[in-house]
Amino acid sequence: MTMKTAYPSFLVVGAGFFGSTIAERLATTCNVKVSVVERRNHIGGNCYSEYDSDTGIEYHAYGTHIFHTSNTKVWEYISQFTDFNSYFHQVLTTYKDKVYQMPINLETINSFYNLNLKPFEVDDYLSSEIAKDNITNPTNFEEKAISLIGRPLYEAFIKGYTIKQWQKHPQDLPASILKRLPFRKNYNESYFHDKWQGVPEQGYTAIFEKMLENPKIHLLLNTDFFDIRDKIAEESIIIYSGPIDRFFDYKFGKLEWRTLKFEKEAINVEDYQGTSVMNYAEANIPFTRIHEPRHLHPERDYTKDKTLIIREYSEMDDGTEPYYPINDSKNQALLMKYHHETKKYPNVFFSGRLGEYKYLDMHQTIANALELFETKLRPLIENKR
Ligand SMILES: Cc1cc2nc3c(=O)[nH]c(=O)nc-3n(C[C@H](O)[C@H](O)[C@H](O)COP(=O)(O)OP(=O)(O)OC[C@H]3O[C@@H](n4cnc5c(N)ncnc54)[C@H](O)[C@@H]3O)c2cc1C
Known part of the structure; x- marks a missing residue:
């Protein structure tokens, strides 16, 4: 009989799509215990959805999220946890009180x-x-x-x-x-070109509840990794989907982000703008877009008495909430310095949109997590078996 070596213990930082996919895979396919720490009071990261108490309409707390992919592996994976509705994304823009299709088309x-x-x-x-x-x-x-x-x-x-x-x-x-401007010479009004698109029928948060329900997963909400860091065993494998610069205590300086501010309002009409996202092109209108989340679920029987609208404002991040990385040479140079530092931490995998300082769609985030799991994490476990 061969002695079994203890597996490394796994700690996932962040319960967004990256962290939740890793935790789910480790627990379900490898049957190992995994701890997930999340500094917010909810799972789902920036894809978190909740119901507005005033209107009963579900909305995406960090901006409208449409799932879309042409990646069969990702589609099969996510479809284990949810069905998608038939929502089809198009974007409109208002300029001088007239509505136009976006991206610019015929x-x-x-x-x-x-x-x-x-x-x-x-x-x-x-x-x-x-x-x-x-x-x-x-x-x-x-x-x-x-x-x-x-x-x-x-x-x-x-x-x-x-x-x-x-x-x-x-x-x-x-x-x-500005590499290129999305532009069409035909009447195609689909925002995405992917094989599959939609919104999860039960909302995004329900997906994360299913992904994290395995009893092998120990979830700690309201827990900042940096508050427990000194209690973590040195040999632990850490999958870190928090901001890369924070991990190194911003020693080279802070990476810059753009942030968004949202302003919710219940309006006493059934339908305010006839679509889920309306851009506002003019500079003198302070918000960039208005979201109307009832349109994300045409299959639902929402109240006809009122609707929910959310105005979106774009700002430079003052440290509140990072949304979009700034892809300029200054920040890329800073990122390279932090990348270099990561080599000193072979047990830590820096990942997700914050760990990579990169805009990633949900399907790309999940694809990257599945790849990390298959190529790096699963072999760590199988080599010990
Ligand atoms: C406005 C907006 C709209 C978008 N719309 C779409 C869309 O329509 N379709 C699409 O495919 N993608 C969309 N995306 C992209 C999508 O949000 C990302 O792909 C996804 O959130 C990435 O998941 P993640 O796990 O990497 O990051 P996150 O979802 O940000 O999760 C990271 C988690 O780590 C936690 N964390 C950070 N630091 C710590 C710490 N120190 N300790 C503990 N926890 C920590 C955070 O609280 C967070 O919950 C959109 C993004 C934005 C900004």
């Missing part, structure tokens, strides 16, 4: 210019608009955008929204942050 162009262009006529028309500014070597965001779609469309749909998003004039933003 309907946007024809409606904006009051034309009836055919798809094969769009290139010529826009080329003549672009030529008016004669920008051959764009030096900033504004010039780059004009060189892609022409000044009128830029000024209507991109300029004001960008000022609100970044609190900077597009002339003061680098051309490099």
Whole structure:
């Protein structure tokens, strides 16, 4: 008989999609114990959903989340925990009291210019608009955008929204942050191109409850990893989905983020805007979007007496809540320094959107977690068996 070696103990920091996928896989497929610490008072990370007490409408507390993927492995994995409804995402934008399709498509162009262009006529028309500014070597965001779609469309749909998003004039933003502008020469109004999309029928929080229900998973809410760090055994394997700079006590400086502020309001009409997300393109309207979460669940029988709307404001993060990383050279250089430091911690896996300092969709987050589990964590356990 061979002696069995004790498995390493596993600690997951963060109960978002990254941490919950890792915990679920370790407990369900490897039958090992795993502790999950979450500093918030709820599971689900930024995908957390809850019911508004006033209207009874479920909303996504950190911004509207639509699940979409073409990754079969991720789709099969997530489908173990939920069914999805038939919600189909489209985005509209209001400019000068008129509503247009976003991203810019043939309907946007024809409606904006009051034309009836055919798809094969769009290139010529826009080329003549672009030529008016004669920008051959764009030096900033504004010039780059004009060189892609022409000044009128830029000024209507991109300029004001960008000022609100970044609190900077597009002339003061680098051309490099604008690789391309999503743009369609047809009437396709689907926001995503993926094989599967929808909203979980029972909401996002219900997914996390199922993922974390295995008795092998020990969940500690309201627990900040840094408050318990000195109690953790040195040989523990830590899957850390918190902010990478915080792990190193910000020794090289803080990575910058943009944050969002949300303002909820119950309105006494059944339907306020006819869609789940309406952008507001003009700079003088302080919010960037209005969410109306009842539209995420057309299958539900919500109250007809009132609806819930949520105005979204974009700001630079003052340390409250990181939402979007700033992909500029200064922050990338800082990130490289922290990456270098991670090599001193072979037992810690830095992951998820905060651990990688990277915008990741939910399906990418889950795919990365499944990959880490299969390639690094499962072998650690199987090698001991
Ligand atoms: C506004 C917005 C809208 C989005 N919409 C979509 C969408 O429509 N579709 C889509 O696919 N994706 C969307 N995303 C992306 C989605 O939110 C992410 O893919 C997902 O949240 C990433 O999961 P995560 O586990 O990496 O991070 P998180 O969900 O942020 O989870 C990390 C968890 O770690 C916890 N934590 C951090 N530090 C500590 C600590 N020291 N101790 C204990 N716990 C800690 C945090 O509290 C958090 O709960 C959106 C993102 C944003 C910002």
